[in-house]
Amino acid sequence: MQRPDRGPLRCGGDAQVNDRPIDPWDGRASGVLCSFRFDAGGARELAEPGLAPEGRGSWTWTHLGLGDVRAVALLRHLPGLPAEALDLFVSGETRIQIAEEDGWVFGVLPDLERDLSGRPQGSGRLVFALEGRRLLTGRLHPLLAIDDLRRAAQTGAGTLSGPAPAMVAHVRFFIDRVEQLLDDLAQQLASIEDYVLTEPQNPRDTGLSALRRQIARLRRELQALRTTLAGTLARGRLVKRAQGLSDALAELIAAVEDADRDTGVPQERGRLLHEEIDTLINSATNRSMRALTIVSTLLIPPTLVTGAFGMNLKGIPFGDSSGGFAAVIGLCAMVVAAALFVLRRMGM
Secondary structure (H helix, E strand, O other), rough: OOOOOOOOOOOOOEEEEEEEOOOOHHHHHHOEEEEEEEEEEEEEOOOOOOOOOOOOOEEEEEEOOOOEEEEEEHOOOOOOOOOHHHHHHHOOOOOOOOEEEEEEEEEEEEEEEEOOOOOOEEEEEEEEEEEEEEEEEEOEEEHHHHHHHHHHHHHHOOOOOOOOHHHHHHHHHHHHHHHHHHHHHHHHHHHHHHHHHHHOOOOOOOOOHHHHHHHHHHHHHHHHHHHHHHHHHOOOOOOHHHHHHHHHHHHHHHHHHHHHHHHHHHHHHHHHHHHHHHHHHHHHHHHHHHHHHHHHHHHHHHHHHHHHHHHOOOOOOOOOOOHHHHHHHHHHHHHHHHHHHHHHOOOO
16 A cells, blocks of 8 residues: 655644644544544544544544543543453553454554654554444554554545554555665665675774664564464454454455565674674784784793893893893894794794
8 A cells, every 4th residue: 555645734643633733722632633534425524523423334533642631531431442442542552462342343553653754763552443433543652654544534545445444554554664664774774784895994883783673673563463463363253343354364464474574684684784794893803813912922032031131140141241231132133033934934
């Protein structure tokens, strides 16, 4: 699924509602980041939280900011929402999961947190709960994939025929975002590789560790998502109200597995590059140790000579000679030259 064009967020996000700054005492901003009603005519943004559909074939999506106590109060007073689903919204659960109870399907899905400029900032979590004609989502921090889903609803891009297809679209948007991030990380790896292959003076200063950590986190997210989707598929089909999600599980698992394999490529490149850096560091260390060994070997014989002449005993050669110091220096030079000749003959 292609991501919608990143235009301005008209349904609020974290800063405004309907292009108007949020008034914290305004009822329209009661913890609801955006609310949509979908029907045959398309999607319509709602000024008031739309928790109940109107008319046959319509359904609603309400997106909540879980850092707002008013959103939690709204959920607590929502009739029919299972207690386990409510606990996911209010407890800050981070384990990726999908469950069902009393006709509701709910759980926690992965996403990518973003900064104010829209750049990814690490792993995030989206909590969701859906039944036949209602979809509730919530997040603690701004997320990328759910913003893509919101733009798709605003522009009419994609197929959002119900709550379950909307969550399928969110997973696809998440995979698209991961693949886009992997492309950026692969380019950074290529730059680091070029730098390392020039045999730099300080191969430790590459930033590779942070890059490998980021790739490893992405792969853990994908593997956890794949395990959750596979477990849901193995348990059998979900309730009829979530048929769109159930039918798409096999396709989503295949897409996640493809992304996981794509993540394995830069992860392996990062590991090999780390080994290359270790080889450069070890080579530099070995060269330093070799030079130190040679210098030590050359200095040991004159050290013995000067030590012998430094003994305060009678009968020391050249003890009474005015040229004794020069003679000992010459002897030391001869010894060093002899040691150097021996080292060269030994190939050192």
